[in-house]
Amino acid sequence: MNKINEETPITSFTLNDLLSMSGSRSRLGLMSSCLAANSASVMQTFRYPCRIDAFIIGVGTEGEATVSFNLREYKLQKDTLFVSTPKNIVQVHSSGHFRCHIVHVSPGLLEQISVDTKRMMPLFLKIAMHPCLGLTPEEARTVREFISLIERVTDGPETPFGMEVVGGLIGATIYKVGDILAHYLAEHPEVENPVHSRAEEYFRQFMQLLGEHYKEERSVGFYARKLCITPKYLTTLIKQISGKSVSEWIDSYVILEAKTLLKYSNMSVQEISYYLNFPNQSFFGSYFKRNTGMSPSQYKTMI
Incomplete structure (x- = not known):
């Protein structure tokens, strides 16, 4: 096992680190600012507490996992939506063959694509308190499809409008999650107290x-x-x-x-x-x- 750097005892992963661990080829521009995957291969990397400098949206597809976000423990399973913001402390305690569709987005990416952060940020501040939500099968399928499209484009050959396509898909994914959060808050008025x-x-x-x-x-x-x-x-x-x-x-x-x-x-x-x-x-x-x-x-x- 590699020893961690003494100056950063809780390991921090940048998006480039995650790209490297996933085996992705080097990418330029917007393509280097996100990583979408449907894999359990990197789950073991996070079995120790670490910070991930990326915005993360994921939805479970099979199996179960017990994880912590900022020391609070949650269970992930099929159709569980989970969202983590940059610099959160993340740890995977057990991953019982858990698989998910997941997209990691660099902190600066939202500044490069047309996402209305003023409207979205209040919702994402609320999900910081509720980072895991159970989705309906239809909601889960939609989020998975968006992430699969991002993965397909980023893993494919470079095209003249590839970065614009990825930016649009990421924006669509974020807005869809916003819709889900808004619906959740409407169904749980006590959260809005x-x-x-x-x-x-x-x-x-x-x-x-x-x-x-x-x-x-x-x-x-x-x-x-x-x-x-x-x-x-x-x-x-x-x-x-x-x-x-x-x-x-x-x-x-x-x-x-x-x-x-x-x-x-x-x-x-x-x-x-x-x-x-x-x-x-x-x-x-x-x-x-x-x-x-x-x-x-x-x-x-x-x-």
């Missing part, structure tokens, strides 16, 4: 801040100040929307990073404690044991 929506927005902002600062900041007060609310109110909102407290989310991020470093980096326990901004190795060891039931050294020897 103003109080619930406000809590979801705070949760989204909290998770973004946590992803940026968890190595340096582990106090509830820090995140509450950043969000301009009281620690008590932040704790109430986060618990209401996710079932976990702010402290539990912070600990989850730190422990995930620590476990990844212990398993896949060459860093010593002392180096990891400093990297994660603990005052000393002893303090880190106590924190790790309190959250996992074992010392960092014991965890390392289990690998």
Whole structure:
């Protein structure tokens, strides 16, 4: 097994990395900004926590998989729609012969094609809270057909209007997913409840801040100040929307990073404690044991 880079303990994959792993030939322009596939071959790559710098839309075709998006676990199966935004932490826990149609789109691609991001972004912010939805067979078939067309064009020979065709198909896929989301929200009015929506927005902002600062900041007060609310109110909102407290989310991020470093980096326990901004190795060891039931050294020897 290759050791991960010590400076990026949770591996990050760019779209070019995914293209390389899929065995795709080198492509230029818009063709290099998306990857569509119907394959389970790359699922094993994501069995460890990683970040994917791409917008992902997928729909299951057979089998089952248990995955996490930002540490929240979901089950994927046939006709499950799943959407992930750039920089989410993704992990595949089990993939029981799971297959899907999936398209990965680079973050800058939406700027190159005519997609009304102002209309779409509010919907995709909501699906950040509900990244997996069960589709009707007809909805699933339509999304699969769009992705299959993208795959067919990107894998085919270059043509004079190939990039325009791909851009149009990606736009159509995004709009179709928008239709599905809009229908889901109409059928689930509780998601649109103003109080619930406000809590979801705070949760989204909290998770973004946590992803940026968890190595340096582990106090509830820090995140509450950043969000301009009281620690008590932040704790109430986060618990209401996710079932976990702010402290539990912070600990989850730190422990995930620590476990990844212990398993896949060459860093010593002392180096990891400093990297994660603990005052000393002893303090880190106590924190790790309190959250996992074992010392960092014991965890390392289990690998």
